[in-house]
Amino acid sequence: MVLEVDPSEYVFKLALSQKRFDTVLALVRSGALCGQAVVSYLRAKGFPEVALHFAGDDARARFDLALECGSIEVALDAARQLDEPATWRALGGEALRHGNVAVAEFAYQRVRDYGRLAFLYALVGATDKLAKTVKLAAARGDARSRWQFATYAGDAAERVRALEAAGLPALAAAAAASAGLEEDAARLAEEAGEAGARAAAAGAAGARLAAPEVLQRGENWPLLSVSKGLFESLAAKAAANAVGAGGAGAAAAAVSAAAAATASAAASAPGKKGAFDLDDDAEVDAGAWGDDDGELDLDGSGGGGGGDGAFADAGGDDENENGDDDAGWEMEDLELPDVGRGGAAGGASASASSSKAFVAPSPGVPVDARWLKAASGSKLAAEHVAAGAPDAAMRLLNSQLGFVEFAPLRPYFLEIRAAAVAAAPGLPGCPAVRVPLPAAHSADDDASPPRNPALPYSLPLLEAKLRAMYKHVTEGKFSEGLRSADALLHLVPLTVRRRRRRSFGVSEFFFWF
Amino acid sequence: MVLRRERRASAHGRDGDEEERGKNSLFSLPLSPNPNNNNHRDQVVSSRREADELKELLAIAREYNVGLRCELARKAVAADAESPDAIKRNAELAAYFTHAKLQPAHAALALRSAMVLHYKLRCFASAAGFCRRLLELGGAPQKVVAQARQVLAACEQQDGGNPTNAIADLEYDERNPFDLCSVTFTPVYRGSAFAEDPFSGARFQPSCEGQVSPVGGVSRIGAAATGMVSVGGGGGSGGGRGA
Numbered sequence: 001m002v003l004e005v006d007p008s009e010y011v012f013k014l015a016l017s018q019k020r021f022d023t024v025l026a027l028v029r030s031g032a033l034c035g036q037a038v039v040s041y042l043r044a045k046g047f048p049e050v051a052l053h054f055a056g057d058d059a060r061a062r063f064d065l066a067l068e069c070g071s072i073e074v075a076l077d078a079a080r081q082l083d084e085p086a087t088w089r090a091l092g093g094e095a096l097r098h099g100n101v102a103v104a105e106f107a108y109q110r111v112r113d114y115g116r117l118a119f120l121y122a123l124v125g126a127t128d129k130l131a132k133t134v135k136l137a138a139a140r141g142d143a144r145s146r147w148q149f150a151t152y153a154g155d156a157a158e159r160v161r162a163l164e165a166a167g168l169p170a171l172a173a174a175a176a177a178s179a180g181l182e183e184d185a186a187r188l189a190e191e192a193g194e195a196g197a198r199a200a201a202a203g204a205a206g207a208r209l210a211a212p213e214v215l216q217r218g219e220n221w222p223l224l225s226v227s228k229g230l231f232e233s234l235a236a237k238a239a240a241n242a243v244g245a246g247g248a249g250a251a252a253a254a255v256s257a258a259a260a261a262t263a264s265a266a267a268s269a270p271g272k273k274g275a276f277d278l279d280d281d282a283e284v285d286a287g288a289w290g291d292d293d294g295e296l297d298l299d300g301s302g303g304g305g306g307g308d309g310a311f312a313d314a315g316g317d318d319e320n321e322n323g324d325d326d327a328g329w330e331m332e333d334l335e336l337p338d339v340g341r342g343g344a345a346g347g348a349s350a351s352a353s354s355s356k357a358f359v360a361p362s363p364g365v366p367v368d369a370r371w372l373k374a375a376s377g378s379k380l381a382a383e384h385v386a387a388g389a390p391d392a393a394m395r396l397l398n399s400q401l402g403f404v405e406f407a408p409l410r411p412y413f414l415e416i417r418a419a420a421v422a423a424a425p426g427l428p429g430c431p432a433v434r435v436p437l438p439a440a441h442s443a444d445d446d447a448s449p450p451r452n453p454a455l456p457y458s459l460p461l462l463e464a465k466l467r468a469m470y471k472h473v474t475e476g477k478f479s480e481g482l483r484s485a486d487a488l489l490h491l492v493p494l495t496v497r498r499r500r501r502r503s504f505g506v507s508e509f510f511f512w513f
Numbered sequence: 514m515v516l517r518r519e520r521r522a523s524a525h526g527r528d529g530d531e532e533e534r535g536k537n538s539l540f541s542l543p544l545s546p547n548p549n550n551n552n553h554r555d556q557v558v559s560s561r562r563e564a565d566e567l568k569e570l571l572a573i574a575r576e577y578n579v580g581l582r583c584e585l586a587r588k589a590v591a592a593d594a595e596s597p598d599a600i601k602r603n604a605e606l607a608a609y610f611t612h613a614k615l616q617p618a619h620a621a622l623a624l625r626s627a628m629v630l631h632y633k634l635r636c637f638a639s640a641a642g643f644c645r646r647l648l649e650l651g652g653a654p655q656k657v658v659a660q661a662r663q664v665l666a667a668c669e670q671q672d673g674g675n676p677t678n679a680i681a682d683l684e685y686d687e688r689n690p691f692d693l694c695s696v697t698f699t700p701v702y703r704g705s706a707f708a709e710d711p712f713s714g715a716r717f718q719p720s721c722e723g724q725v726s727p728v729g730g731v732s733r734i735g736a737a738a739t740g741m742v743s744v745g746g747g748g749g750s751g752g753g754r755g756a
Contacts, residue, residue: 291587379742402711402736405725469577473619478588482581486575489713489729492567497744 099221122152125214154211174203386420386453419456580613637676709737
């Protein structure tokens, strides 16, 4: 009797752990694996993008996975299927984090999250749309939002009107006075009586509230076309082969994922183009986006044309396409991702262009970490301080020299760290650029560049301190001499002598007591 | 060695500008390619030797720290009172200060001040001892040498050629070697029990164990410690333990 064992699951997991993605892909295509278990396994193992291919028709799972692996376009597609406020909000937040202004805008529009929307407009400097949000807030009678959005827009007159409409003439007078709108200020001050006069005076003395400076005016952040990982390009390639050979239904999963990306990238464009009419937002959802849906249907039935949204439907159609008779149809299907992706700004690279795609260099080990590694070998307290680990340095000093009081060493610690890292101020709002300063090294001594930080204390410096101490004692200034002696005592354990390679083979370390 | 040369220069008092240079070197360091380049060029300085210099610097700093605090303590006592106890303590601390291992010029000053004080207090035996040590030291100015000779002669004529101390219970014996405990300012004689500061190597009375050492104010007296590590390099092989 033969007991049949289906090894696909463990073969799949083994291939995944060995990163043999061609095997993974073959198993995905075989359809032997399915279900939530595989999805959650992949997710837990950090392969959300692979899991995405298993979560074919479950919109919520697709949405979660797409957010996790940063595929905003796929997430947008899933969100449109779900169409829930919470989903849109999550999508908007994530899209903003990716700098995808268009999708963020669309998501906030869908849930009518005016606060976030206005902030987004203020952020990207979309002044005309911001003005519309202000008008809209006025139309809704939302005084708070009106004032806030007017502040974003830097529209002082509107701020005054908002305060006035809200029944706060004194505040309005102050706002008008501070903005230099004297006529309004006078009128409102009169209206508000004595309080108004005082408020106007205070406002005139105050500083003008300026609109925030827009740092990056524009739309989506520019994206590097990064090769999306082996799996995806393999999937696309394999799909091409499979379809070329006569069509395999299993390829549909991969294709539909890629297609969804294309569809959503294209779909986001009209939304951004400003079909969202702020004066009449009831029409927005029904109108502009309704039209878009209509287009999708048309394309689906037309089977080509612009090709934007066709794939949402094409994915559904795949079950029917198992036969070979629709080869021509499928060939078109295949070419579309390339075309669509080429057109979508900053879209993911397609299989054809993956060889030319920019591969981001993997980040190196931070200098501090390298310094720490070298220092933990040499057990030098000063190098630990320079590498930004004063705690480790204190532990070393405690075990090496029995130090228990570190307050006297504080200034020296700070000096060491300051000498090891230079900083150049960055753009406003950006962190300073840190430049680690390695130890001086001479080509005669070391074959490799130094792995240690620069340290400020050297024998000549200590000798200078010594001479200062002698001078004080000679002059009879005993207190100052004592201070110099203490400084010497504190500097000696933080001074490092560089070992000269080869010139001195033995006793690289010096211990005493 | 560099250190010695500079010490000689210091004794002759031409050190003002060098101190300035020392200060500046700290701030210019991050910008200069190698502050030690001169050393590199003209001599192969072994790191072992340089580490010895660090140890030497630490020992000098320790001796000056202990000595100066002893002298400052003496001044506080001397300004304080006329009581017999204070006078005795004053004489003792002046004597202890002469045993700090100072530079010859500074040691001569300490010996001279102790000599004068003890002579005034009619402690002729100890005063004669300071005179002899001052004369042995050499290098003291001619005037000081002449004064020491006179004091020595005067001391030796006292008490019928066998000088004694007016303060009978003076806790000081120049022939019995000792380290000065700088917490209690009492001698820790060689061979007796002591507690050591693992950082500076200063010795203290056993009762001081566990306190923060006043020498530097950073380490704990009597703490277990493996020893100072002050030589590093491009390498990074493991550490070790001192004896």
